[in-house]
Amino acid sequence: MKPHLSRRDLVKAASAALAVGAAPLAQSAEAARRFEPRPEGWRAFEVTTTVQLREAAGESVVWLPVPSVETSWQRTGDVSWSGNARDVRLAADGKTGAKVLVARFAPGTPDPRLVLTNRIETQNRAVDWKAPAPAPADPADLRHWLEPSELISTDGIVRKVARQIVLGARNDREKAQRIYDWIIVSTYREPKVRGCGAGDIKAMLESGNLSGKCADINALFVGLCRAAGVPARDIYGIRLVPSAFGYRELGANPASLKGAQHCRAEVYLKEHGWVAMDPADVTKVMRQETAEWIKDAGHPVVAPVRKGLFGAWEGNWMGYNSASDVKLPGAKQGKLGFFMYPQAETAAGARDPYDPDTFAYQITAREIAS
Structure with missing residues (x-):
């Protein structure tokens, strides 16, 4: 188990996250894998x-x-x-x-x-970072996705940590990238948590216990984005079939979907519209994809998923809703x-x-x- 994280530790982790994207791939017996979801039909x-x-x-x-x-x-x-x-x-x-x-x-x-x-x-989903800006979203709708819920608060320690992470960011995409990277290096999946977790992000940050499952980890991502001024939301759903990319932990057995519930996240970027995100699944691959807990976000098993789930996700999953409270x-x-x-x-x-x-x-x- 990771040691208790103080608020000072949180600040340090925020700074460390900025270097994750440039980390070299670790040397490992595990061969590098492919994870590149792209729209290929329904x-x-x-x-x-x-x-x-x-x-x-x-x-x-x-x-x-x-x-x-x-x-x-x-x-x-x-x-x-x-x-x-x-x-x-x-x-x-x-x-x-x-x-x-x-x-x-x-x-x-x-x-x-x-x-x-x-x-x-x-169908698979992936943002085209070079495509022209989409039609503007409804401002009232975007304001709604900046608001807190009972579990996803945006003030106090949540706002404080968000500001530390995004300090100096030039735009919303960079804010989202910094928060995404911070989540991956600062949180970890805890398989013993029941269901998908509780999702109380204020309690996570105040206790320094940044472990959990998707309803905890992706909720923390969403809350930090909102606190940083980036509209964000969870989408609550369930995995349906195995991953086409060979990742055991990113798919499900269609004959029995007990425990296959999974929430994903989206952020709204003015230049790209709503964009897919799923840092919780990166932490799941790190903890459970191989026999050993991978603690290097640059590991060749993890790196394709870390890159791919910032802007894309696989269509082997069904969303129910984005509802809270x-x-x-x-x-x-x-x-x-x-x-x-x-x-x-x-x-x-x-x-x-x-x-x-x-x-x-x-x-x-x-x-x-x-």
Whole structure:
């Protein structure tokens, strides 16, 4: 485990991050790999979520995330469902627009069951750094993506660290690059964290414990960008199939997507529009791609991913939404920091979304003809 990081350590790390891009590749027995996602056409998938509540006392309610992302890299298709619920409806969170399938089961329903099927099309995504500037975005929308959420704060220590990292940066792209590099050299993936992590970035910086998973690490990236004046957001989703580039940790087994949830990030750059980012996946490759924990960001296994995920990502993943502080319709529990896992409540209380076998649910994906 890394030692506790003081605020002085954070400043030092911010300075060290600036040199990462120029670091020479480490000598290693591991051969250099390729990771260059580029748009190559659409792929179509059928994604099925099956919920079978166990020991469901009293009335039960299930909430499932439904893709609400429509972009140049994702197109959502038909949504269908079946099961033995008393009432099923497709709803949307009024504030964030996140789509949710809500199913209510009457008391005494034997083996409450819900099956949700989404059809989706995805493709690889990559920014063309030489392309002309896109049409300007809605200023009100950009202001929204500078605002804090309950977990992604932008003041206090978050603002202080952001300013240290981007000091002297000439434009937003350079700010984003510095923050991206700082995240890679200052944080690390902790496999023991449950689910995708909590995402409380203020607590991470104040404690100096900069470990976590994607909802922690990419949230920290997004929060630091916002605090530095760069619009940014997380997109919460799930991996669907293996990576075409041979990286085990950047793909999933379509026959069983338990634990395949993953959030990615975007930043808005005036000259390029919304640009793909994913520093959390760089830290995942560093920690879990090989038998040994790679601690050199210039390692030949890591370097292609570090370069590629600043501006691109692979289309083997489906985005649900960019929502934060989500209030599920009719839920007894409070707001969710993010919504990419199935949720359920029975008379006994809320089910644990990070424990799919007890919950119980299964998610699968199947590639189909587009």
